[in-house]
Amino acid sequence: MKAISKNLNILDYAASLLVRKKYKNMAVLLVFSAVIFLLASLQLTATALRTVADDILTTVPDITVQQMSAGRQVPLEADYQQAFSGIFGIRELRERIWGYYFDEKNGANYTVVGLAPGSVSGGLKDALAWGRLPEKSGEVVLAAPVVDNMQLGQRRHFSLFRPDLSLQSFQMVGSFRQDTGILTNDMMLMTQSDAGELFAMADGQLTDLLVDVANPAEIDTIAGKIADVLPGTRVVTKMQIQKTYDVVFSWRSGFGSICLLTSVFAFIILAWDKASGFSPDEQKEMAILKVVGWQTRDIMLLRFWESAVVGLFAFLGGYTLAWIHVAFFDAFLLKPVMLGWSVLRPTPALFPPFQLTDFVLIGAFSIIPYMAATIVPAWKSGMVRPDSVI
Amino acid sequence: MLGNSWSIALLICSAGALFLIVLASITALKILVRWDEGSDSEEQIDLEGRTWLAAALVESGLTIQVISLFLLVAAAGDFAGMIAGAMCATGSFLANEYGPISLYLKIAGLFLYGFWIVLHRLDLRSEYFPLVRIKFIYLILLLPFLIVDSYYLVGYLYNLDPDIITSCCGVVFADQKVRTNFMVFSMSSEGVAAFFYLLGILVLFMGVLSLNSCRETGQPAFSLSFSYGFLWFVFFVLALIGITVFFSSYIYAMPHHNCPFDILHREYGYIGVPIYIALFGGAFLGMSNSVAALFRNKPGLSVPVAYYQRLATKSSILLLLLFVSLVSFPVLRYFLAGGEV
Numbered sequence: 170m171k172a173i174s175k176n177l178n179i180l181d182y183a184a185s186l187l188v189r190k191k192y193k194n195m196a197v198l199l200v201f202s203a204v205i206f207l208l209a210s211l212q213l214t215a216t217a218l219r220t221v222a223d224d225i226l227t228t229v230p231d232i233t234v235q236q237m238s239a240g241r242q243v244p245l246e247a248d249y250q251q252a253f254s255g256i257f258g259i260r261e262l263r264e265r266i267w268g269y270y271f272d273e274k275n276g277a278n279y280t281v282v283g284l285a286p287g288s289v290s291g292g293l294k295d296a297l298a299w300g301r302l303p304e305k306s307g308e309v310v311l312a313a314p315v316v317d318n319m320q321l322g323q324r325r326h327f328s329l330f331r332p333d334l335s336l337q338s339f340q341m342v343g344s345f346r347q348d349t350g351i352l353t354n355d356m357m358l359m360t361q362s363d364a365g366e367l368f369a370m371a372d373g374q375l376t377d378l379l380v381d382v383a384n385p386a387e388i389d390t391i392a393g394k395i396a397d398v399l400p401g402t403r404v405v406t407k408m409q410i411q412k413t414y415d416v417v418f419s420w421r422s423g424f425g426s427i428c429l430l431t432s433v434f435a436f437i438i439l440a441w442d443k444a445s446g447f448s449p450d451e452q453k454e455m456a457i458l459k460v461v462g463w464q465t466r467d468i469m470l471l472r473f474w475e476s477a478v479v480g481l482f483a484f485l486g487g488y489t490l491a492w493i494h495v496a497f498f499d500a501f502l503l504k505p506v507m508l509g510w511s512v513l514r515p516t517p518a519l520f521p522p523f524q525l526t527d528f529v530l531i532g533a534f535s536i537i538p539y540m541a542a543t544i545v546p547a548w549k550s551g552m553v554r555p556d557s558v559i
Numbered sequence: 560m561l562g563n564s565w566s567i568a569l570l571i572c573s574a575g576a577l578f579l580i581v582l583a584s585i586t587a588l589k590i591l592v593r594w595d596e597g598s599d600s601e602e603q604i605d606l607e608g609r610t611w612l613a614a615a616l617v618e619s620g621l622t623i624q625v626i627s628l629f630l631l632v633a634a635a636g637d638f639a640g641m642i643a644g645a646m647c648a649t650g651s652f653l654a655n656e657y658g659p660i661s662l663y664l665k666i667a668g669l670f671l672y673g674f675w676i677v678l679h680r681l682d683l684r685s686e687y688f689p690l691v692r693i694k695f696i697y698l699i700l701l702l703p704f705l706i707v708d709s710y711y712l713v714g715y716l717y718n719l720d721p722d723i724i725t726s727c728c729g730v731v732f733a734d735q736k737v738r739t740n741f742m743v744f745s746m747s748s749e750g751v752a753a754f755f756y757l758l759g760i761l762v763l764f765m766g767v768l769s770l771n772s773c774r775e776t777g778q779p780a781f782s783l784s785f786s787y788g789f790l791w792f793v794f795f796v797l798a799l800i801g802i803t804v805f806f807s808s809y810i811y812a813m814p815h816h817n818c819p820f821d822i823l824h825r826e827y828g829y830i831g832v833p834i835y836i837a838l839f840g841g842a843f844l845g846m847s848n849s850v851a852a853l854f855r856n857k858p859g860l861s862v863p864v865a866y867y868q869r870l871a872t873k874s875s876i877l878l879l880l881l882f883v884s885l886v887s888f889p890v891l892r893y894f895l896a897g898g899e900v
Contacts, residue, residue, distance in 0.1 A: 211564075212564060215564070411640070412640060412641050412642075412721070415640040415641045416641045416721040419563050419564060419565075419637070419641065420562055420563065420721075422564050423562040423563040423564045423566065423567060424562055426564050426567050427562065427567060430567070465608055465611045466611050466614075466615075469611060469615055473615075526633045526636075526637070529626065529629060529630060529633065530564060530565065530568050530630070530633075532626075533568040533569075533571060533572055533626060533627075533630055534567070534568055534571060537571065537572060537575050537623055537626065538571060538575055540619065541575045541578060541579055541619060541623070544579070544612075544615050544616060544619055545582065545612070547615070548608075548611060548612040548615060551608075551611065552605075552608045
């Protein structure tokens with residue numbers, strides 16, 4: 170109890186010291202908050218994007234099979250049925266044709282996905298804002314950004330060019346929700362035969378095969394068997410896609426953090442410098458404290474509390490601002506670094522969860538170096554010799 | 560995987576701790592070379608001031624070590640999302656041979672720094688500074704330990720290979736046969752549990768005996784303190800194994816889920832946090848009891864050491880009881896209520 174009340178008294182005194190030199194401390198606080206803001210924004214954006222990706226990936230099929238030739242993806246011939254008959258545990262097998270449609274008018278790439286009616290997975294079914302899924306030839310479901318980009322307005326009918334520049338007409342029968350943006354933002358969902366026709370693919374050719382497995386524990390085994398019976402294919406499991414997303418986001422945020430490290434170090438040098446350069450007034454004050462009975466350790470404790478208060482406020486301020494930046498302003502400063510490959514950039518609603526691990530991670534980036542940098546100056550100010558100052 | 564945010568944070572912590580301990584070692588060298596307790600020269604007064612610096616540096620080093628242990632466990636949990644075959648932190652640690660050693664070194668570091676702080680605090684209680692040489696030699700020895708710690712950390716992070724889909728190959732089914740436990744036992748998990756409770760009772764018994772002997776003679780017998788600390792060490796190791804192979808599956812309510820790390824997660828109400836705090840706290844206080852006992856005959860230290868031992872023994876007994884009740888509750892709940900309620 171005595172130790173607590175002593176610490177509280179010293180904290181009280183430290184706060185009064187900070188207030189007395191408010192402009193000098195405000196400068197440190199502002200710079201430190203800005204550094205933490207940048208670091209925390211990066212980390213929170215990455216966390217939020219991973220949450221979004223994890224949510225979306227629940228809609229991805231367990232296994233995706235693609236044909237490779239000379240290291241590139243080529244259409245898959247639809248005579249695989251025979252090969253699959255010996256593999257047990259497959260719940261559902263679906264064919265898919267998909268590709269990018271380049272809109273010359275505005276330079277956008279749309280993702281065209283063609284699935285046979287009735288074989289659309291639950292994820293896409295649930296992603297509809299209104300309307301229904303395409304059931305017959307000529308019907309298509311679009312995402313709202315695609316509608317805007319093609320300037321369709323209230324019209325429901327439009328045409329797309331086949332490779333030979335002939336026109337293929339479509340009718341919009343539904344639209345995707347906003348919150349599945351990362352998946353559906355640039356998507357046109359149509360029937361498999363329409364997609365094959367739009368891309369002028371030969372009959373019986375597809376882009377990939379989607380395999381759903383009854384028992385999740387068997388996914389890897391079944392993927393291995395598929396790779397055996399269909400040589401030359403690339404077999405990708407949902408887990409691998411998820412891991413790749415995780416790696417990409419964590420690598421990008423890590424790379425961003427490395428770039429920001431310079432600013433952290435610049436700040437640490439500033440903090441060290443500020444903490445070591447006492448004015449004669451400050452030296453006198455410490456000397457008087459020692460004369461009235463303070464020990465070196467008490468003055469170090471005082472200095473510790475000073476930096477702890479500055480660090481805490483900077484952390485809370487920077488973290489809160491970063492959270493607001495990510496949640497309410499969609500991380501507009503950093504999103505281009507983390508995302509972005511198409512004109513119709515997906516705009517997922519980012520909502521970073523409050524995680525203890527994020528706190529500790531950002532604290533380790535900022536507060537630990539700061540506290541480490543202030544120990545020696547704190548000790549120096551504690552070693553003031555009263556007789557040489559007063 | 561050095562470019563990951565977690566890796567960078569861990570490396571910053573490691574660099575920070577190294578920086579502090581290097582500074583502390585330089586101070587320690589100065590003190591060791593020039594210390595003259597009989598003198599009242601200006602230099603001696605300056606050196607006495609420097610002991611404060613060294614203490615503050617080691618205390619901060621300890622704080623960083625605690626944080627980096629937490630970071631390492633959290634990071635391993637996060638890496639599990641990127642490494643082939645790893646489902647949780649256990650898999651991440653076992654992804655290369657540096658992982659488990661790095662974890663063990665971090666845990667050992669907590670105790671080693673902590674003991675130094677105990678020595679320092681005891682030293683301050685005596686007007687003769689009887690432990691100055693011992694504690695500063697000890698401090699200098701911490702430096703190579705920390706360097707080894709950093710080496711294994713960097714080795715672990717550098718050798719981690721994330722599992723990403725590359726366009727050149729078909730199926731990436733890298734080595735997925737990650738062992739699910741850190742250690743392979745011939746003993747059954749029930750055997751471990753029985754041994755755990757037996758040893759727990761023994762520790763408790765020794766603690767009470769120690770306190771009794773304190774009450775009678777003012778100071779516990781050295782053999783008692785020493786065996787109490789030693790028993791705590793064995794109990795600590797056994798408790799970690801016990802949590803892994805026996806208690807965790809009752810917390811998860813899944814017979815085949817044995818992981819010492821997942822109990823720290825939100826899904827299980829962060830129950831692992833109080834469990835590990837009680838275990839580490841109890842083990843530290845129990846073991847430091849014997850460390851302190853080593854120096855009770857130094858001038859001016861008998862009273863402070865006895866005081867510390869009483870306090871440490873009482874607190875460690877309380878923490879032991881807390882720890883055992885926390886881990887036993889899910890087991891009892893299972894046997895009495897027949898499952899989760």
